Amino acid sequence: MTSETRTGASRHYVLAAGGTGGHLIPAFALAAELHERGHHVALITDERGAGIPGKPDYLTAHVLPAGRFGKNPLGWPKGIAAVLEGRRMALRLFEAFEPSAIVGFGGYPALPALLAARSAGLPSVIHEQNAVLGRVNRLLAGKVDAIATSYAKVDRLKPEHAPKVHLTGNPVREDVLALRASDFPAFTEEGLLRVLVTGGSQGARVLSEVVPDGLAMLPPALRQRLQVTQQCRAEDLDAVRKRYAEHDIPAELGTYFVDMHERLADTHLFIGRAGASTIAELTAVGRPAILVPLPIATDDHQAANTREMVKAGGARMIRQDAFQPKELAKQIQAMAMNPGSLGNAAHGAFNCGRPEAAKDLADLVESMSGIDLMDVIRVGEASPRAAQTAARPQPSTRKAAKDRADR
Numbered sequence: 001m002t003s004e005t006r007t008g009a010s011r012h013y014v015l016a017a018g019g020t021g022g023h024l025i026p027a028f029a030l031a032a033e034l035h036e037r038g039h040h041v042a043l044i045t046d047e048r049g050a051g052i053p054g055k056p057d058y059l060t061a062h063v064l065p066a067g068r069f070g071k072n073p074l075g076w077p078k079g080i081a082a083v084l085e086g087r088r089m090a091l092r093l094f095e096a097f098e099p100s101a102i103v104g105f106g107g108y109p110a111l112p113a114l115l116a117a118r119s120a121g122l123p124s125v126i127h128e129q130n131a132v133l134g135r136v137n138r139l140l141a142g143k144v145d146a147i148a149t150s151y152a153k154v155d156r157l158k159p160e161h162a163p164k165v166h167l168t169g170n171p172v173r174e175d176v177l178a179l180r181a182s183d184f185p186a187f188t189e190e191g192l193l194r195v196l197v198t199g200g201s202q203g204a205r206v207l208s209e210v211v212p213d214g215l216a217m218l219p220p221a222l223r224q225r226l227q228v229t230q231q232c233r234a235e236d237l238d239a240v241r242k243r244y245a246e247h248d249i250p251a252e253l254g255t256y257f258v259d260m261h262e263r264l265a266d267t268h269l270f271i272g273r274a275g276a277s278t279i280a281e282l283t284a285v286g287r288p289a290i291l292v293p294l295p296i297a298t299d300d301h302q303a304a305n306t307r308e309m310v311k312a313g314g315a316r317m318i319r320q321d322a323f324q325p326k327e328l329a330k331q332i333q334a335m336a337m338n339p340g341s342l343g344n345a346a347h348g349a350f351n352c353g354r355p356e357a358a359k360d361l362a363d364l365v366e367s368m369s370g371i372d373l374m375d376v377i378r379v380g381e382a383s384p385r386a387a388q389t390a391a392r393p394q395p396s397t398r399k400a401a402k403d404r405a406d407r
Contacts, residue, residue: 012041012097013102014042014097014101015031015042015104016044016113017043017044017106018049019050019107020048025054026170031043031058032174033358033359033362034366035059037362042099044062044090045063045109046064046108049061050063062093064089066083083111086109087113089112090112091120094122100122101124101365102114102116102125104137105129106129107134114126114143126144126146126148127149127168128154129170131153132155132299132301132304133155134298141161142161146166148166149166149168150169150170150276150280151305152167152308166364168357169280169357171358172358173261173281175261176281176284177285179284180284182285185265185266185268187339187342188339190225194229194268195271196269196270197211198270206320207271207292208232208240210323212247214324215247216247222337228252229251230252230253230254237253237255240253268288270289271328274292274293274303276305279291280357282314282349283309284353286346286351288346289309290317291309293305295320313345314346314352316334
């Protein structure tokens with residue numbers, strides 16, 4: 001049901017996000033949902049975000065100065081001046097665009113936009129992708145009307161903010177979400193074991209150094225069935241290709257794969273970082289994982305991101321200082337030597353997914369502008385719609401999910 005059907009008129013919304021994929025992927029997903037409902041959407045970001053691949057053509061990007069606040073106080077006056085200038089520019093945009101609500105996705109570009117929303121008396125929402133409330137969202141949490149979270153438990157979220165917290169999940173791309181209705185790829189004792197290795201948008205050198213040797217330490221019966229796809233940094237490609245050749249392991253390497261959703265569709269086991277978008281996609285489609293959190297992530301948020309998936313049996317987490325070839329081989333064997341174990345892990349990952357995240361977030365945002373919330377999103381728990389799609393009846397089949405999608 002579109003908003004035009006429900007209200008008789010479209011609304012204007014402004015989304016504000018930092019220039020990384022982790023902030024922008026959910027922003028783009030929300031923009032697509034709001035656009036489909038008949039609304040007009042604009043984006044506030046930085047120069048990097050304005051040029052990032054995947055931005056919908058209908059989503060106009062406005063680049064505003066945001067400022068940064070590092071550990072050196074000497075740089076703070078410059079950062080404050082940039083935020084104030086960004087706030088002034090955002091206010092001018094709001095006067096022209098007349099938004100019904102402002103939605104922030106974290107990152108410094110969201111700060112001046114949300115401060116401008118408060119000055120203009122406009123409804124505002126922040127969305128937190130990680131299991132730890134980010135720095136900018138912590139600054140804004142007490143000033144906004146609603147806080148949307150991706151996890152039931154979010155660290156550094158103050159108890160007094162609980163009444164305005166709504167668990168929506170983290171929206172993912174439509175091409176990835178479409179895989180949810182498909183079966184987990186068949187994995188038998190004689191079939192290929194397809195492994196996908198990525199380290200986020202910038203790659204991760206530790207994966208290039210450890211994964212080839214770890215895979216080589218697997219028992220011959222398992223090693224001979226490997227089919228690897230690995231994202232690497234450009235400077236690491238030749239060395240990684242040489243290692244796989246020495247181990248006689250078939251591997252396709254690249255710095256970027258435009259068809260990542262198709263590769264994810266065939267994947268039996270994922271090895272990589274634990275960024276918010278990665279976790280959201282793995283759980284949306286139900287793919288087992290071995291996760292290596294980025295050790296320098298702010299507030300160790302990548303480790304926190306793994307908690308729910310690990311508890312459900314969908315993933316194993318290895319700290320980077322323990323991420324050695326022998327340990328990796330040990331964890332792969334525990335998950336893949338028995339085809340049933342890998343299927344059970346896929347089941348656990350699937351049940352952590354929140355496939356209605358974009359719809360639930362759009363409902364919440366619309367409610368800020370007077371449109372009735374179609375599914376009441378209760379504080380601290382999933383919405384009724386999300387709960388209906390969370391359970392997976394069998395480890396190796398998704399018939400129920402497909403049936404729901406066909407209705």
